[in-house]
Amino acid sequence: MKNSLILFSFLSLISILKADDKQLGKLGKQRTCFDVKHYSIAVNVHPVSKSINGSNTIQAVFVEESRMIQIDYVQKMKISEIKLQNGHDLKYYRKGRAVLIELGRNYKKGEVIKFKVSFMGQPEVAKKAPWQGGFVWSKDKDGNDWIGLACESKGASIWLPCKDHWNDEPDSLDMHLGVPKGLMGVSNGRLMGNTSISDSMVVYHWRTSNTINHYNISINIGKYAHIKDVYNGKEGALSLDYYVLAYNASKAIKHFRETDTMLRVFEHFFGPYPFYSDGYKLVETPYWGMEHQSCIAYGNNYKFNKFGFDFIIVHESGHEWFANSITASDPADMWIHESFTTYSEALFVEYTQGIDSAISYLNMQRKLIVSKYPIQGTRNIDLHHRKDNDIYYKGSWVLHTLRNHIGNDSIWMDILYGIGSTFRHKIIRTEDVTNYINKASGLNLEPFWKQYLYGTKLPVLHVKMGKSVSESYIEWYLSKVETNFQLNLKLSPDRILQADSKPRRLALDGKLSIFDFKRLESLYLIKVEIEL
Ligand SMILES: [Zn+2]
Numbered sequence: 001m002k003n004s005l006i007l008f009s010f011l012s013l014i015s016i017l018k019a020d021d022k023q024l025g026k027l028g029k030q031r032t033c034f035d036v037k038h039y040s041i042a043v044n045v046h047p048v049s050k051s052i053n054g055s056n057t058i059q060a061v062f063v064e065e066s067r068m069i070q071i072d073y074v075q076k077m078k079i080s081e082i083k084l085q086n087g088h089d090l091k092y093y094r095k096g097r098a099v100l101i102e103l104g105r106n107y108k109k110g111e112v113i114k115f116k117v118s119f120m121g122q123p124e125v126a127k128k129a130p131w132q133g134g135f136v137w138s139k140d141k142d143g144n145d146w147i148g149l150a151c152e153s154k155g156a157s158i159w160l161p162c163k164d165h166w167n168d169e170p171d172s173l174d175m176h177l178g179v180p181k182g183l184m185g186v187s188n189g190r191l192m193g194n195t196s197i198s199d200s201m202v203v204y205h206w207r208t209s210n211t212i213n214h215y216n217i218s219i220n221i222g223k224y225a226h227i228k229d230v231y232n233g234k235e236g237a238l239s240l241d242y243y244v245l246a247y248n249a250s251k252a253i254k255h256f257r258e259t260d261t262m263l264r265v266f267e268h269f270f271g272p273y274p275f276y277s278d279g280y281k282l283v284e285t286p287y288w289g290m291e292h293q294s295c296i297a298y299g300n301n302y303k304f305n306k307f308g309f310d311f312i313i314v315h316e317s318g319h320e321w322f323a324n325s326i327t328a329s330d331p332a333d334m335w336i337h338e339s340f341t342t343y344s345e346a347l348f349v350e351y352t353q354g355i356d357s358a359i360s361y362l363n364m365q366r367k368l369i370v371s372k373y374p375i376q377g378t379r380n381i382d383l384h385h386r387k388d389n390d391i392y393y394k395g396s397w398v399l400h401t402l403r404n405h406i407g408n409d410s411i412w413m414d415i416l417y418g419i420g421s422t423f424r425h426k427i428i429r430t431e432d433v434t435n436y437i438n439k440a441s442g443l444n445l446e447p448f449w450k451q452y453l454y455g456t457k458l459p460v461l462h463v464k465m466g467k468s469v470s471e472s473y474i475e476w477y478l479s480k481v482e483t484n485f486q487l488n489l490k491l492s493p494d495r496i497l498q499a500d501s502k503p504r505r506l507a508l509d510g511k512l513s514i515f516d517f518k519r520l521e522s523l524y525l526i527k528v529e530i531e532l
Contacts, residue, residue, distance in 0.1 A: 291319030339395020
């Protein structure tokens with residue numbers, strides 16, 4: 001009896017959690033009827049009580065007629081009122097994480113609405129930021145408050161009332177961040193100024209002039225030193241601003257010189273840094289890192305990896321192109337963020353140290369591939385609970401494999417650059433990326449995507465020696481592959497072999513050894529089995 005009761009409560013907890021995820025992931029009419037244009041957020045942060053209070057003034061345009069809209073906010077946080085711009089109270093009711101607002105009349109397509117949602121409460125504390133997110137209430141070595149926020153997996157609606165779905169973003173954002181006097185508040189975009197609002201609180205006003213996804217809306221508070229630099233890039237001068245703990249300033253000045261190289265490499269491969277008008281920032285955080293747009297969270301303690309670069313600077317900045325500029329419309333398509341960014345690390349190594357080092361780097365990633373669940377997830381359920389890291393490592397290898405399959409680096413580099421520019425500042429789906437690459441490569445890659453994005457089996461290349469009356473030959477074929485799956489195998493610069501499920505052969509000519517096939521594992525996500 002006791003056991004079944006525990007089981008029952010466990011199951012009901014799971015169903016509540018799933019219901020909450022589904023509700024957040026699902027796009028009903030009350031969410032699709034409006035398009036968010038602007039947020040003006042005012043939030044005061046109180047470290048002693050670990051609480052926040054403030055408001056979000058939401059401006060939106062109707063794309064379909066409606067008299068009700070849904071925004072999102074966790075039940076744990078309180079909404080004190082929702083008011084129209086003219087001061088009229090709006091009625092609302094809450095259902096799970098949804099806040100359903102009655103507008104009192106039909107709003108027509110094209111009509112603009114502006115309303116203010118006031119909120120307060122103790123937001124969720126991160127269990128393990130950035131993976132299990134929330135607010136991070138920490139102290140620096142001198143005992144000053146040092147506060148961060150990371151909410152990619154939980155959604156911004158754990159602290160901010162907003163339309164919390166990846167398929168809509170405000171086109172711009174004002175953040176009025178109130179922090180205790182003596183500390184500084186840093187958020188996305190550019191600093192417009194600060195105002196003292198009481199004896200104990202100062203408000204920092206930040207403005208983002210580009211579209212921004214919700215989980216990127218960032219709060220950083222600390223005893224920061226400000227370091228300025230400039231990068232001269234593809235669109236002219238880009239301001240670099242670093243906010244680091246005051247006692248780390250001299251270390252940071254030296255360490256962050258790498259930013260210049262990183263930006264140069266990524267602009268080379270993916271096109272101009274996507275947010276020149278908002279600048280580029282690194283902000284020291286009490287957690288490892290996060291791609292917060294134009295305000296990257298940096299918590300890697302000024303460490304280089306064994307390839308001689310700072311992983312967090314390179315990885316999180318890569319996300320400025322893939323995640324922040326080009327955003328997946330649903331977390332199910334999140335491989336677009338992580339695969340390209342994880343692959344961008346290898347490109348960084350290739351550009352700075354050469355292809356052999358890049359292959360070593362990729363081989364390190366390869367060890368972490370599981371391939372038990374497809375990279376492409378299920379849409380409309382707010383999928384964040386993945387059981388492995390395949391959207392990173394397998395995704396990176398899918399791109400590496402594709403490059404070698406295409407077998408022409410100038411086409412491949414055009415594809416990467418083309419994706420960076422074609423989908424700049426856009427919200428897209430997996431099919432947008434795959435269709436683009438299909439067209440640009442001129443290849444039928446549908447079996448390739450089916451194999452690597454939607455499937456879990458890794459192709460096996462079987463290679464064996466044979467002998468006929470007249471000659472010795474090598475025979476090869478692929479198993480565990482989708483119908484019509486085919487790879488162009490680059491055995492040497494001048495020898496490309498077709499491989500599919502049909503056995504093929506090549507006469508031994510003295511220049512070729514059966515063991516040459518083994519090194520294909522460093523170019524393609526395949527297993528090579530040599531039968532002697
Ligand atoms: Zn990432």
